[in-house]
Amino acid sequence: MALAVLALALAAGLTGALPFAGQSDGDALVESVRDRYESAETYTAEVTVNATDGTATETRNLSVAHAAPNSSRLTLEDEGGDVVYGTNGTVAWVYDEANDTARVYPLNGSASNATDHPARNGTAWNSTDAGNDTHPANLSTYLEENVSATVVGSETVRGAGTTVVRLEPENESREGTTTLWVDDDDRVHRLRTTRGENVTTVEFRDQHFNASIHESTFRPPTDAAVTVAVTERYDSFDAAQAGTDVELRSLDGDYEFVEAATVTRGGATVTTQQYTETGTNATVALAATADSLPYDAENGTSVTVDGADATYVERDEGGAVFWTEDGLTRGVAADVSxxxxxxxxxDVRS
Structure with a gap:
């Protein structure tokens, strides 16, 4: 459905999911918007996302496309070369324009679209990062929650008259508000989420519903160098261990196992595990491979782990630490210091 692609655009643009529900005067309008997007057989749009935390601002431009039942494509535009994520329901893939390479992941009936597949994250190392609240796979959680929907005014957006609707979660654990700018055809022209100083504004342009989209749109580029990746997923540590010859380590104490995945690509196999910390839901990923992890030691910092030499590499808001032990490379990644x-x-090495 088009709503899934809309959510995918929002997640790639560093914002939260779209909480369509409510019991106020804005209910009818919000329900109409949800029906408009969910019922679309095809959907395309150009999207601009602007996110600020009060001190820094980031802007991203995206193109999204969807065709029912399960074909999707998202292009993340970048001066150094676009990155494209896609699926046709049979394979999920990610194309890196800068390197003219495509990684293809057979779905084997285990995933309906790219949003819940490693291709969405780009590498085997962070293939378990989909558990955070901004990932579109969690959109249904927000859809099921109640919000207070209130019409607060009207405004012209790029020449279109819109009704402004403010959504406030009735669940006290959910912070912030979401505001929609909706036209008479139930199209969202602008969406803004506010959580304290964190404000994300999403602008939607050139939206088309139920237009013809050629099926090749959802296939990886034929001229690119293609690497096929095979992924196996596991819902328990024992199952993951049984699925690999590499001896896995666990993270105990306050951490709970969530899932694991073994990805084979280009002759290299990496097994990752995802753990969450009790009480905080902070995510930690463990990786183990007889090959190598996708980090360049020359760009890292030497550290010591339980008396052994290791390397720290900064990434996003956190980093990764990896080391070699008994012919295996092991690593830990998380958004912590x-x-x-x-x-x-x-803890993993000991």
Whole structure:
């Protein structure tokens, strides 16, 4: 459905999911918007996302497309080369224009679209990162929750008259508000989420519903260098261990196993596990391989893990620590400080 692609655009643009529900005067309008997007056989749009935390601002331009029942494509535009994520229901894939390479993941009936597949994240290392609240796979959680929907005014957006609707979660654990700018055809022209100083504004342009889209749109580029990746997923540590010859390590204490995946690509096999910390839901990924992890040691910082040499590499808001042990490369990745990562790595190594 088009709503899934809309959510995918929002997630790629660093914003939260879309909470369509409510019991106020804005209910009828919000329900009409949801029906408009969910019922579309095809949907395309150009999207601009602007996110600020009060001190820094980031802007991303995206193109999205969807065709029922399960074909989707998202292009993340970048001056250095676009990155394209897609699926046709049979395979999920990610294309890197800068390197003219495509990684293809057979779905084997285990996933309906790219949003719940490693291709959505780009590498085997962070293939378990989909558990955070901004990932579109969690959109249904927001759809099921109640919000207070209130019409607060009207405004012209790029020449279109819109009704402005404010959505406030009735669940006290959910912070912030979402505001929609909706035209008479139930199209969202603008969406803004506000959580304290964190404000994300999403502008939708050139939206088309039920237009013809050629099926080749949802296939990886034929001229690119293609690497096929095979993924196996596991819902328990024992199942993951049984599925690989590599001896896996677990993260105990306050951490709970969520899932694991073994990805084989280009002759290299990496097994990752995802754990969450009790009480905080902070995510930690463990990786193990007889090959190598996708980090360049030359760009890292030398650290010591339980008396052994290791390397710390900064990534996003956190980082990764990896080391070689008995012919295997092991790593820990999380959005925490270097010191906390080293402590986690020591727990895994000991």
């Amino acid at each position: 270097r010191e906390e990562l080293v402590e986690l790595a020591e």
